[in-house]
Amino acid sequence: MxxxxxxxxxxxxxxxxxxxxxxxxxxxxxxxxxxxxxxxxxxxxxxxxxxxxxxxxxxxxxxxxxxxxxxxxxxxxxxxxxxxxxxxxxCGNKFLSTLAFEKAGIATPLTLFSFSDKSAVNSVASLGYPSVLKPIVGSWGRGVVKLNDMDSAKALIEMRYNDDGLLSKIFYIQQHVNRPPRDIRTVVVGNEVLGAEYRYSSNDDWRTNLSLGAKIENCPMTKELEDVVIKASESVGGGILGVDLMESDDGLLVHEINNNVEFKGISKFTNDNIAHKIVDYIDTVSKR
Amino acid sequence: MEQKCQDCDATMKILDDVVVGEIISCPDCGNEFEVSKIDSNNVTLSPAESVGEDWGE
CATH class of the missing domain: 3.40.50.20 (Rossmann fold)
Structure with missing residues (x-):
């Protein structure tokens, strides 16, 4: 090469x-x-x-x-x-990611989109409590809040609506999924799933982001997990990605794909050298 | 290598395999600095960019 x-x-x-x-x-x-x-x-x-x-x-x-x-x-x-x-x-926009998952028939949490504070409050009422309000751009769990009841929903939506952020008046509200206190992070390069890890939320936070203190453990790879991850990766155009999933009562749900995936943690649980795989993949793509 | 934090004057250790663009965090005050230049054994640090709304994975 x-x-x-x-x-x-x-x-x-x-x-x-x-x-x-x-x-x-x-x-x-x-x-x-x-x-x-x-x-x-x-x-x-x-x-x-x-x-x-x-x-x-x-x-x-x-x-x-x-x-x-x-x-x-x-x-x-x-x-x-x-x-x-x-x-x-x-991948950098949760609104567009959800649309891509739905279009490809990938199981994903029910999500409502609204464009004013009033319609956002109404959307929570129809989803039920708790629900989850997420900024459509951003990562590491920042700004992801659980709406536990009508009072907290109104307060948090009002705060978001009055924020000066460019996208703060676009509301992305998702059903709260009944899951174990963990989610699954996988790393995919091209059509290869290189590893999976469980991310357990810390004792004082329900979110499972490493940056918020989540603990990681190896997640065994299964054919089901691999198939869902590859399909999800293809739904956003493929590449070098971190596909995040939740284990719901109805099976695996894909909730997010990271376009600029961090793989330090998951490297502990795979025999592949992810950086080497990335380099090989770039080389292959450039020769197409 | 070592450098003094530009804010609190604490000593920051810099590993030998440091590269330009890497972030060095002060162990005392938590401020972040970006390695902007490496010249033989001398590392130049600049204040790191603060986290943006669109930052992430």
């Missing part, structure tokens, strides 16, 4: 360092670009952009909009970007 690969990032985490090491290990020439320093010219030629970024680009920005728009730009110059802008757009 001697294709040139570019990595675009805005913060170097453990995962990016592992990918750099994998590229060095495989003796692949690569360039690193800090998205915060880029200035992209609308009229640059396809050739000039490909001369700078090469024929294959891994987009690893932690900022959803920054990464997605850079992917759009590079694709407009005929560059191959992983994950591509369409996958980024769908």
């Amino acid at each position: 001697n294709n040139r690969i570019s990595i675009i990032y805005d913060r170097v985490r453990w995962e990016e360092k592992e990918i750099f090491k994998a590229l060095e290990h495989k003796n692949i020439q690569f360039s690193k670009f800090d998205a915060k320093t880029l200035v992209l010219h609308s009229d640059d030629s396809v050739q000039s952009i490909q001369d700078v970024y090469g024929n294959s680009i891994l987009q690893r920005c932690i900022s959803h909009y920054r990464g997605m728009l850079i992917a759009h730009y590079l694709e407009s110059k005929n560059c191959s970007v992983v994950n591509n802008s369409s996958t980024s757009r769908t």
Whole structure:
């Protein structure tokens, strides 16, 4: 392999360092670009952009909009970007993710969308209590709140509605799923599910995000889990993804797919070197 | 390598395999700094970007 690969990032985490090491290990020439320093010219030629970024680009920005728009730009110059802008757009927005899951027939929690505080309060009443209010963009469990009763629902919706955030007047309210105190995180690269972990919520929080203190354990891979994860990955266009699921009374529900997946935790539970798999995948995609 | 926190003056240890773009957190005050330059054994730190609404996985 001697294709040139570019990595675009805005913060170097453990995962990016592992990918750099994998590229060095495989003796692949690569360039690193800090998205915060880029200035992209609308009229640059396809050739000039490909001369700078090469024929294959891994987009690893932690900022959803920054990464997605850079992917759009590079694709407009005929560059191959992983994950591509369409996958980024769908995964980075829970509203669009839910629509993709429903369209593909993937079991997902019932979700209501509304566009004002009054209609949001009405939507909670129809879903019942508790329900879960989530921001449509963002991660790590930030702003994900349980609406336990009408009083708390009205207060939290009012607070969200009066927030200055660009998307704070769009409400994404989901049924609260009766599940064990854990969810399942899987990492998929292309058509391969590389591992799964249970994420147990900490004693003082119902959310299962690692950043909120969740504990992780190996989750055995089953054919059912693998099939659901691959189907979910395909529903958003595929790539390098973290598919999150819940175990409900009615089976597995996919509730989110992460486009810029962190895989430090799950690496403990898989024999595969995920960074090496990512590099191999980028190389394969660039040759298509 | 070691650096002093620009805010609280605590000592921050920096690992040998540090790369540009990596975040160094102060063990005392929690402030984050981004490695902006590495010159032989000298690391330049800048205040890290604060977490944005659209940040995530």
